[in-house]
Amino acid sequence: MRSEKFDAIVVGAGPAGTTAAYVMAKAGLSVALLERGDYPGAKNMYGGAMYRWPLESIIPDFLAKAPIERRIVDHRLMILSKSSGLTMNFKDLAFAKPPYNAFTVLRAKFDRWYAGIAEEAGALLVTSTNVTDLIRDKGKVIGIRAGSGSENELYGDVVIVADGANSKLAVKAGLRRPLNPKEVALGIKETLELDPVVIESRFNLGRYEGAAIQIIGVTHGMMGGGFVYTNQNSLSIGIVVLLEHLIRMKMRPYDLLDEFKSHPIMAPMIEGGEPKEYSAHLVPEAGYYGIPKLCMDGLLLVGDAAFLTSSVYQEGVNMAMASGIYAGRTVIEAKERGDYSLKTLSNYEKLLRSSYVVRELYHLRNLPEMFANNPRLFSIYPDMINYAIRELLTMNGELGRYKRKKIVRKVKERIGLWRLLLDLVGIRRLLL
Numbered sequence: 001m002r003s004e005k006f007d008a009i010v011v012g013a014g015p016a017g018t019t020a021a022y023v024m025a026k027a028g029l030s031v032a033l034l035e036r037g038d039y040p041g042a043k044n045m046y047g048g049a050m051y052r053w054p055l056e057s058i059i060p061d062f063l064a065k066a067p068i069e070r071r072i073v074d075h076r077l078m079i080l081s082k083s084s085g086l087t088m089n090f091k092d093l094a095f096a097k098p099p100y101n102a103f104t105v106l107r108a109k110f111d112r113w114y115a116g117i118a119e120e121a122g123a124l125l126v127t128s129t130n131v132t133d134l135i136r137d138k139g140k141v142i143g144i145r146a147g148s149g150s151e152n153e154l155y156g157d158v159v160i161v162a163d164g165a166n167s168k169l170a171v172k173a174g175l176r177r178p179l180n181p182k183e184v185a186l187g188i189k190e191t192l193e194l195d196p197v198v199i200e201s202r203f204n205l206g207r208y209e210g211a212a213i214q215i216i217g218v219t220h221g222m223m224g225g226g227f228v229y230t231n232q233n234s235l236s237i238g239i240v241v242l243l244e245h246l247i248r249m250k251m252r253p254y255d256l257l258d259e260f261k262s263h264p265i266m267a268p269m270i271e272g273g274e275p276k277e278y279s280a281h282l283v284p285e286a287g288y289y290g291i292p293k294l295c296m297d298g299l300l301l302v303g304d305a306a307f308l309t310s311s312v313y314q315e316g317v318n319m320a321m322a323s324g325i326y327a328g329r330t331v332i333e334a335k336e337r338g339d340y341s342l343k344t345l346s347n348y349e350k351l352l353r354s355s356y357v358v359r360e361l362y363h364l365r366n367l368p369e370m371f372a373n374n375p376r377l378f379s380i381y382p383d384m385i386n387y388a389i390r391e392l393l394t395m396n397g398e399l400g401r402y403k404r405k406k407i408v409r410k411v412k413e414r415i416g417l418w419r420l421l422l423d424l425v426g427i428r429r430l431l432l
């Protein structure tokens with residue numbers, strides 16, 4: 001580790017940290033980007049989709065350079081019961097044409113490429129470096145420590161903490177409390193290698209087209225769901241469940257994933273896939289009310305470390321990048337003013353709070369609590385929807401109106417009409 005002082009030190013070369021490093025380096029600031037993995041992306045995982053916004057606002061031609069797997073043209077939602085499933089899909093060929101909308105990318109390739117772009121802009125990338133502490137002077141953060149001894153210290157006018165959901169540095173800074181299992185979900189994922197021709201025919205896709213599939217009804221009533229994303233020659237399949245529920249139900253996440261993979265609707269979808277990678281990671285689920293204070297003298301918090309994720313629309317990478325952009329711009333302004341105190345750095349929090357990121361999380365602010373406290377949304381409702389459709393589609397000489405009465409009777413029995421009404425009002429209020 002070098003002893004010179006940088007304008008900014010960024011901890012974590014995920015989407016948030018690399019974006020901040022790129023923005024600042026491009027503006028001529030001296031930036032050190034520190035990553036604990038052997039290379040950026042080595043330890044990173046997610047489901048599979050990222051959006052064009054906001055990356056194209058800083059790298060307009062990123063599509064021509066980035067290691068994109070497939071352009072997502074087909075978004076599907078599957079509601080499963082034990083042996084059946086309702087699938088709704090939205091396929092839009094507008095998404096298959098420039099400027100496109102969303103893409104599947106594999107983080108090990110993408111994060112490495114992206115950090116390379118930050119390096120080309122002038123950032124110094126240091127890998128295999130686990131930052132363990134912050135260095136302070138009279139309360140102001142002035143650097144980081146990556147082990148013990150002064151040879152492992154690095155100094156900067158500002159430290160941007162981008163070390164992800166389990167941010168130990170945010171806790172050390174006093175901005176966040178240690179992780180609470182109510183506020184995070186555990187995601188586990190397998191990457192299954194599969195011939196591109198098989199992927200395209202199985203998912204009804206063109207050459208570079210991709211599908212993003214969200215699945216509910218596979219978590220035994222725990223808050224969460226499954227996902228499948230199509231990559232160029234592999235599928236990403238996984239499941240995300242609120243950690244508190246996993247602990248309470250005493251379920252092992254890999255058993256849950258195995259069960260999901262062998263569901264009669266899922267198994268044919270992944271048939272022939274050769275397991276290539278298995279990984280697990282935390283996802284912030286606290287939403288708006290979980291967002292901590294985002295800055296202090298000499299320090300800014302970005303991305304998952306700041307709990308800026310919305311799992312409803314699979315937004316995490318784009319929110320992380322947006323926060324990196326705002327943080328980078330704030331540090332550029334601080335350098336111009338020669339003032340890295342909270343007074344200038346708090347502009348970051350103002351920018352972010354008036355941006356799409358925090359406003360969207362505010363809009364969905366009651367969702368985490370509603371989802372966490374209503375197990376029927378993830379078990380009884382998927383069952384009932386499947387039951388109702390099965391009844392209506394089974395032609396056995398029974399009059400339609402008797403079938404409908406039977407369905408209403410079942411709804412009364414398993415949910416209750418009053419409860420159903422309250423749930424519908426609650427969901428409407430959340431989403432509109």
Ligand SMILES: Cc1cc2nc3c(=O)[nH]c(=O)nc-3n(C[C@H](O)[C@H](O)[C@H](O)COP(=O)(O)OP(=O)(O)OC[C@H]3O[C@@H](n4cnc5c(N)ncnc54)[C@H](O)[C@@H]3O)c2cc1C
Pocket residue numbers: 011012013014015016017034035036037040041043044045046047048049050051129130131132162163164165186187188189238239240280281282283302303304305308309314315316317318320
């Ligand atoms: C199962 C799952 C599915 C998801 N699906 C999607 C999806 O489809 N679309 C989407 O947009 N988002 C998705 N997300 C969320 C998304 O992955 C995150 O929101 C996003 O990665 C946040 O970026 P980040 O840079 O803040 O953190 P991270 O991507 O976690 O990056 C943090 C970086 O910091 C490094 N680091 C950590 N500690 C240290 C340290 N002490 N010293 C040095 N380096 C350190 C890590 O190695 C890592 O490179 C998913 C997440 C999970 C777990």
